[in-house]
Amino acid sequence: SAVISQKPSRDICQRGTSLTIQCQVDSQVTMMFWYRQQPGQSLTLIATANQGSEATYESGFVIDKFPISRPNLTFSTLTVSNMSPEDSSIYLCSVGGSNYGYTFGSGTRLTVV
Amino acid sequence: ELKVEQNPLFLSMQEGKNYTIYCNYSTTSDRLYWYRQDPGKSLESLFVLLSNGAVKQEGRLMASLDTKARLSTLHITAAVHDLSATYFCAVSQRSYQKVTFGTGTKLQVIP
Numbered sequence: 001s002a003v004i005s006q007k008p009s010r011d012i013c014q015r016g017t018s019l020t021i022q023c024q025v026d027s028q029v030t031m032m033f034w035y036r037q038q039p040g041q042s043l044t045l046i047a048t049a050n051q052g053s054e055a056t057y058e059s060g061f062v063i064d065k066f067p068i069s070r071p072n073l074t075f076s077t078l079t080v081s082n083m084s085p086e087d088s089s090i091y092l093c094s095v096g097g098s099n100y101g102y103t104f105g106s107g108t109r110l111t112v113v
Numbered sequence: 114e115l116k117v118e119q120n121p122l123f124l125s126m127q128e129g130k131n132y133t134i135y136c137n138y139s140t141t142s143d144r145l146y147w148y149r150q151d152p153g154k155s156l157e158s159l160f161v162l163l164s165n166g167a168v169k170q171e172g173r174l175m176a177s178l179d180t181k182a183r184l185s186t187l188h189i190t191a192a193v194h195d196l197s198a199t200y201f202c203a204v205s206q207r208s209y210q211k212v213t214f215g216t217g218t219k220l221q222v223i224p
Contacts, residue, residue, distance in 0.1 A: 031210055043214040098144045098205040101161040
């Protein structure tokens with residue numbers, strides 16, 4: 001299965017600022033997924049990122065708040081913009097397919113103060 | 114909209130005991146995944162179930178899938194403390210790549 005390097009592992013940010021999270025995969029993948037996990041909760045899909053096209057956002061998530069880039073088949077970034085304390089969560093990227101399961105990055109623990 | 118529910122949400126059990134975690138989902142799917150998450154860590158894949166009647170076992174954990182009942186179970190045999198973690202089931206629909214996660218079951222195994 002693919003190996004994902006996710007950075008940063010954690011950050012503490014001031015409200016109103018932005019943070020960009022990076023995921024690098026050791027093999028080419030068609031789709032990358034970005035999730036949010038709020039404290040003590042399950043995972044919620046933010047968006048699906050395909051190389052060469054706009055990301056597809058889930059209900060409740062918008063591009064202005066969570067812009068995503070997917071410049072090639074091994075790399076993606078998620079930016080959390082104009083942060084507020086409610087954005088404090090763990091953010092995870094994932095790759096894989098329905099036939100063989102999904103691998104997750106190590107996660108980015110974001111605290112907004 | 115696909116909904117995935119797990120029960121129980123919390124489970125405290127003694128070492129050596131057996132127990133089952135249940136995962137119900139609301140729409141037709143034949144792809145179900147189980148993950149483990151330790152505190153402060155990412156998700157570790159445990160099982161990938163791809164067809165009705167699929168059963169997989171790894172150590173003290175066994176997972177099964179009944180697509181007609183829209184139910185998966187994760188059975189724990191003779192629990193040990195090292196199994197303490199949060200367990201998630203997740204479901205995808207064949208036509209879609211995205212995955213919907215269950216609510217999670219926090220398991221605590223008491224010596």
